[in-house]
Amino acid sequence: MNSQSSLQLGKTNQSSQWRSLITDSLTVFWGDWLKLRVRIAQIAASGLVSPLIYILAFGLGLGSSLPQPAIGNSYLEFILPGMVALSSMTISFGGTTFSICGDRLFTKTFEEMLLVPVHPLALHIGKMLAGIVRGLMTSGSVILIAILFTGKIWSFLNPLFLLLLVLNCAVFAGLGVLVGLNVRSLESVGLYNNFLIIPMSFLGATFFDPASLPAALKVIVYLLPLTYTSTGLRAAAYLPLSQFPWYSIPILLGCAIALSMLGAYQFAHQQD
Template sequence: MKILRVRTLQTLLADSLTIFWGDWLDLRARIPQVAASGLVSPLIYILAFGLGLGSSLDRVAPPPVGDSYLEFILPGMVALSSMVISFGGTTFSICGERLFTKNFEEMLLFPIHPLAMHLGKMLAGIVRGLLTAGSVILVAVLFTRDVWSFLNPLFLLLLVLNCAVFAGLGVIVGLNVKSLESVGLFNNFLIVPMSFLGATFFDPATLPALLKGIVYLLPLTYTTVGLRAAAYQPLGQFPWYSIPVLLVVAIALSIIGAYQFARQHD
């Protein structure tokens, strides 16, 4: 029985990598484009809020974390960029295969477990998110001149989990939408509000109890708070709860995604 389980896991992993490799062959030819695609919004936010508004806020009061308001929002910019590209890139990729190239039906005929299909697509979304987040991290390092703050193991672990959560969400949305216009609706009513309410520009600890409860319903909040602590605070002050929360959300989305793949008819 143990040998059978090991072989099942090996097969699941191999099949997931096979699905991922199909997306990677297309993705590797567009690495500069993917890496730069999510960089525009964070740069605007950094210039407008970090350097513009931040210079005024720094005169009034120091930020809760970091030496300046610019440093305070930089981890949030990394979280924001990885969320947008992991979700958007995955959703549009699956929509393109389903609605335009029409090769999605062929993948559904593969003798592959539905969970492997979800994991393969999710892995591609994680890579997309990491490529873009890497560009924002480079900008953050240039501003702070501190490499270790943005490349330590806890920071990278949270970043990967964040990409997994929103890539998994992108898979589910991509499997269910009927048109590209529908993708825009999900982006406007889910991703854009989360960009501003996910603790990117503020410390959720200062909010009233009701608003704090709403903010902590958003997975991006756990990523942003965790990245901020991993970058600037001692290990003893790290919010360890953020890791299991993001992991549980990613697993739950994987189960839902596998269920969707098992019943997909395109």
């Protein structure tokens, strides 16, 4: 009898902890959303420049002289899912990083958030959720452009496509949280962007099919999380379910969870 009561009490405490974690995460997110909602148009447009340039230069320009790719009816169709992945990565990472840097280095309000009596994981998840929303705003604009160019609405709005997109935003928003917590100046953010995000933009299977690469290069490309997003989005948009790379989902989910654990540890030991 006592063991049953203890078991029920343990389950109740665990359920209460989960509810508290979710509530605290949404509270942290709400603080960022109050700032985001007045800049929705600006955020949605901020990540459109690079994808539009790539679409015009590579999709409509260079693509017209290239043979038909293995996936999609044209090279333009081939790169459009990659442009969605690229825009979500750039804004999820950059927006989250600069938001935390601004609070830490300029407004000096970050210390107040660290004093809030919530679990460190809730702080990370709340900031990550804000980064996910930023990425979805911008990638939503790119999806609209892709639909206008191709006329394939369901290809870019099916549940599998959207799931991969959310996971990609979560991965790079989580990475942005870690970078934002550790950099000491905005110049340092530029270094991360130049040596991490820009190379990944071109090596993350956004413009090419990694299956055609030599084995040595293929190993490097498949170490990048953006590769799994680009290939997964492309398959979700144009290929039947039997050809979808299902391993992309657990890999991206595992990356997001690992970054969340690191982010919670960083928040718990932050000394700002």
